[in-house]
Amino acid sequence: MNSNTFNPRFWVLTGMIIAAAFFRFLPHPPNFVPIAAMALFGGAYFSNKKLAFLVPFAAMIISDMVIGFHSVMWAVYLSFALIVVIGMSVRRNKKAGSIILASVSASVSFFVITNFAHWLIDPIYAKTGSGLAACYIAAVPFFHYTLLGDLFFVGVMFGAYELVKIKFPVLQEVKA
Numbered sequence: 001m002n003s004n005t006f007n008p009r010f011w012v013l014t015g016m017i018i019a020a021a022f023f024r025f026l027p028h029p030p031n032f033v034p035i036a037a038m039a040l041f042g043g044a045y046f047s048n049k050k051l052a053f054l055v056p057f058a059a060m061i062i063s064d065m066v067i068g069f070h071s072v073m074w075a076v077y078l079s080f081a082l083i084v085v086i087g088m089s090v091r092r093n094k095k096a097g098s099i100i101l102a103s104v105s106a107s108v109s110f111f112v113i114t115n116f117a118h119w120l121i122d123p124i125y126a127k128t129g130s131g132l133a134a135c136y137i138a139a140v141p142f143f144h145y146t147l148l149g150d151l152f153f154v155g156v157m158f159g160a161y162e163l164v165k166i167k168f169p170v171l172q173e174v175k176a
Contacts, residue, residue, distance in 0.1 A: 005048060009171045012164065013045050014055050016157060021059035023153070024067060031146040035060065036106035037153035039080050043087020044094060044102075045161065047173055053084050075117030079110045094158065103154040107147040115139045 020034035020041075042056035060080060064073070083106040090098045119125045119135035126134075165171045 004174075005051070007170075008168075009173065010046075010051070012171055013042070013161070016161060017042060017055055017059045020153060020157060021063040024063045028149075029145045031142050032149035032152075034149070034153035034157070035076075035080065036083050036103065036110060036146075036150040037157050039083035040087035040090075040099075040102055040106055040154055041157045041161075043084040044090050044099075044158070045087075045173075047091075049088070052088060053081065056080070056084060071121055072114060072117040075114045076110075079113040082109050082113070094162075099154060099158055100151070103150045104147065106154075107143070107150045110150075111139065111143050111146060 017038050020038045023034050038056045038059060042052045046052035046055065057077070057080070060077070086102050086105055086109070090102045115136050116132070118139070119127075119132050122135070125131040161171075
C-alpha cells in the first residue's frame with residue numbers, strides 16, 4: 001500500500017466502519033446490528049480489495065474481543081467475508097435498488113450460513129433434514145431484526161457517506 005492509500009477518504013471510510021462497530025455495544029433488539037452494513041460498506045467503497053476486507057474485519061474482531069466469541073464465530077466471519085464480496089458487486093452501481101438488493105442478500109446469506117452452523121454444532125438438533133428445518137424455523141423470529149437492522153444501517157452508512165461526499169469532494173474516489 002502506498003502513501004496515497006491513507007488519504008482523507010480512507011480515514012473517513014475507516015472511521016465510519018469503526019463507529020458502526022461501536023453500535024454493537026449499545027442495547028439493541030436481537031440481531032439489529034450493523035455487521036452486514038460494515039461489510040457491505042467496506043466492499044462497496046474501498047477500491048483496494050485488501051482494505052475492503054481488512055478494515056471491516058479488524059473492526060469486527062476488535063468489537064468481538066469486547067463482546068466475546070462463541071462457537072459459531074467461524075460462520076459469522078464466513079458470512080461476513082461473503083457480504084464484503086456482495087458489497088464489491090455494487091461498487092460500480094451504487095443505486096438504491098442495487099444497495100437494497102445487496103442488503104437483503106446479506107441478511108439472507110447471514111441467516112442461512114450462521115443457522116446452518118448452529119445446526120452442525122448444536123446437539124439439540126438432529127443431524128437430519130428435519131433437524132436442519134427445525135433449526136431454521138427456530139431462527140425465523142430473529143430474521144426480521146436482522147433484515148431491518150441491515151436495511152437501516154446500510155441506509156445510514158451509504159446515505160451518510162454519499163451526503164458527506166457532496167460537501168467534501170476530496171472524498172470522491174480517484175479513478176486510476
